[in-house]
Amino acid sequence: MKTLLQKSLFALFLMLCIGFSQVGWGQTSFTSTSSTAAWGTSRWNNSADSAPYTSAFTANNAVNFTSGSYSFAGMSSVVNVGNVTVASAVSVNFPSVNSTFATNGAVRTFNIGSGAIFDFQNQTISTAAGTGFIKSGDGIFALAGGAYPAGFTLNAGTVVVRGTNAMGSGGVLTINGGTIAANGNRDLSGKFSNIVVGGDFTIGSTTAPAVGTSNLTFSNTMALGTSSSRTITIGGTGTYTLGGVISGSSST
Numbered sequence: 001m002k003t004l005l006q007k008s009l010f011a012l013f014l015m016l017c018i019g020f021s022q023v024g025w026g027q028t029s030f031t032s033t034s035s036t037a038a039w040g041t042s043r044w045n046n047s048a049d050s051a052p053y054t055s056a057f058t059a060n061n062a063v064n065f066t067s068g069s070y071s072f073a074g075m076s077s078v079v080n081v082g083n084v085t086v087a088s089a090v091s092v093n094f095p096s097v098n099s100t101f102a103t104n105g106a107v108r109t110f111n112i113g114s115g116a117i118f119d120f121q122n123q124t125i126s127t128a129a130g131t132g133f134i135k136s137g138d139g140i141f142a143l144a145g146g147a148y149p150a151g152f153t154l155n156a157g158t159v160v161v162r163g164t165n166a167m168g169s170g171g172v173l174t175i176n177g178g179t180i181a182a183n184g185n186r187d188l189s190g191k192f193s194n195i196v197v198g199g200d201f202t203i204g205s206t207t208a209p210a211v212g213t214s215n216l217t218f219s220n221t222m223a224l225g226t227s228s229s230r231t232i233t234i235g236g237t238g239t240y241t242l243g244g245v246i247s248g249s250s251s252t
Contacts, residue, residue, distance in 0.1 A: 038098050040076030060104050065090050074098030074123055081108065086139060088113035094123040100146075105130035107150050112139030112157055119209060120144065121162065132171055135159050135178065142183070142209050145169075151192075154178045154201070160210045161186045172196060173220070179235055181205035182214040189219035189243065197224045204236025212236035219243040 062082040067090060074097040081103060086092060090113070101120070105128040112118050116139035125131070125146030132150030135141045137157050144163030151171025152159070159167065161182040167173055169191050176198040195218065206212035215238040222244055224230045234240065 036071050036073065038073040038076035039094075040079060060106075065092055069093075071095055075101050078102050078126070080104035083109045083111070084118065086110070086112045086116045086118050086137070088139075089115040091116065092118045094119065094121050097121075097123050100124045100126050102126035102128065103131050104128075107132040107134060109134040109136055110141050112137040112141055114138040116140070117142065117209075119160075132168060140207070140209075154180065158205055158207065158210070160205075161188070161216070162209075164188060164191065167191070174198060175201050177201055179203070179205050180216065181207075181210035181236065182216055182238075183209050183211050185215040185238075187217040189217055192218075192220045195220050195222040195244070197222060197230060200231040200233070202233040202235040203240045204234055204238055206236055210236070213238050215239045215241075217241040217243065222246045 057079075059080040060082050063084045065084075065086045067087060069090070070092045072092070072094050074094060076098060078100050079102065081101065101123055103126060105126075107130070110118060110133060112135070114137070116137070118139070118141050120143035122144045125143065125148055127147050127149065130150050131148035132152060133148075134153040134155065135157060136155045140158045140160060142160035142162055143166050145165035145168060147165040147169035149168060149170045151173065152167035153174040153176065155176045156178045158179040158181055161167065161180065162184075164186055166186070167188070170193060173192040173195045175195065177200065179202040181204055203216060204210075204212065204214070212235075214236065218241065222242060224246060
């Protein structure tokens, strides 16, 4: 039979667990379904949301867009953001630019659901050492970039190259799947230390904001690995140039 002290300690433990859970959720989720202001820390303490989504944002925590359509007036200040998840059919757009999007010098994952888009457009990206991106999910990730140095990994979905630094500069471009497209002619010659292909992928797309006639040029060494085959599908009508040495036994 439990003593009064044991019961009291157990009740206190449950209260602490619930409290920590609410704080954790509140600091890692942004759920407002209407936002046209700049993206800054003030946007994370939104009185329109119900608990536990009203806690102030803590730097480097993950971000979840669960529903709605967002049109941000750029970053209101340098805000270090963690991994970003965008639910299916949600749109996040940056039609104007203010300050810099930063990751605290870390590689962040953008997991963008089917039918969703996260479009940085010309938003400035931090070039701090260690900054890089991993794109997952079936949706679209569009950006002009900022010569960030820690590379870009495409696992699935589409990345739309809005500028020559869209996928960084100086790091490794890893392509495990998905589609690389552009909204205009882009020459990415010499942008990467090397290109590693870990799966089949598509180059070119006619799905906006990509433009199907856009040309894409790469010049870095491309390693295809040792799988039995590696297929590169042409998804647009532009000219796609792989000008570097292609190594490995996987090619179709």
